[in-house]
Amino acid sequence: MCADTGGYRERAARLSGAVVWEKRAPCGVPAVPLRVLPDGCTDLLWMDGRLMVAGPDTTAHLPATRPGELVVGLRFAPGQGPAVVGVPAHVLRDQRVPLDALWPRGEVERLAGTVAGNGSPGRVLEEIALRRFREAADPPDPARGVIAAALGRGRSVAEVARTVGVGERQLHRRCLEAFGYGPKTLARVLRLVRALELARGGLPYADVAARAGYADQAHLAREVKALAGAPLGVILAPG
Known part of the structure; x- marks a missing residue:
């Protein structure tokens, strides 16, 4: 049983x-x-x-x-x-x-x-x-950590490309290969991850929005619904 x-x-x-x-x-x-x-x-x-x-x-x-x-x-x-x-x-x-x-x-x-x-x-x-x-024939992109960290902090695609030393088109290609998304989508996803970490820590939603890099709480709500498929309160509910 x-x-x-x-x-x-x-x-x-x-x-x-x-x-x-x-x-x-x-x-x-x-x-x-x-x-x-x-x-x-x-x-x-x-x-x-x-x-x-x-x-x-x-x-x-x-x-x-x-x-x-x-x-x-x-x-x-x-x-x-x-x-x-x-x-x-x-x-x-x-x-x-x-x-x-x-x-x-x-x-x-x-x-x-x-x-x-x-x-x-x-x-x-x-x-x-x-x-x-x-044994990997193609090891991970050595810049993947730098790219993810910079985009996760809200840096622009142009800034990240300059940091890595490549053009924006090459950055887009490298992001697709390493992460599955272009840099703009990756930035949205990483911002969502950061927002959920802050919200699970008990931070008020308005403060979550500000610290995670959203324009305001309404922007946070729209992005959570678009990427997670449910309101933030549903996502955070235990179960």
Whole structure:
């Protein structure tokens, strides 16, 4: 009998900047979708007995789960995922793709068997990612951290391009490959991430808007609704 009440937890991964997380849907009640918000990240997933890749989202994703179902993921730092999964981030934007569509089927079947037979699937996902990261033919863009930090602070595209030492068109291309979005969309997503961090810390919405770089609280509300698909109060509600 399933008696699990469900829940979410995460921890830092051994791959720098990445996070291992798991979500179990509660038993005995209809599963409520976990709202997955845009964050500029790519995830390696173990769900429904399969290895999957979740690309960077441009809007909220509400995956369907069964009561009691466990989903385990490794969320890469922004710009880190392509070096592991082997394709540019924009190829996976707004998609959930079976890993065997990207890697040789036999290799994925072997890895899936290893995950299924291990009591700590998150640790196996880490090992898979660490090995692929070390052997990556195309390592992550070395400027990805600078780009994300500058855009997250509200710097203009032109300013960020000058900081990195490239033209705006090349910056756009590099952002698509690393993050899945152009720099303007990436800036919106990172600003949303920052706003939610501040709001979860108990800051009043007007102060959240000012500190995260929105014009005003109404601007914050519009952007949250556009990117997260629900008002800020709904996003922050426990559950």
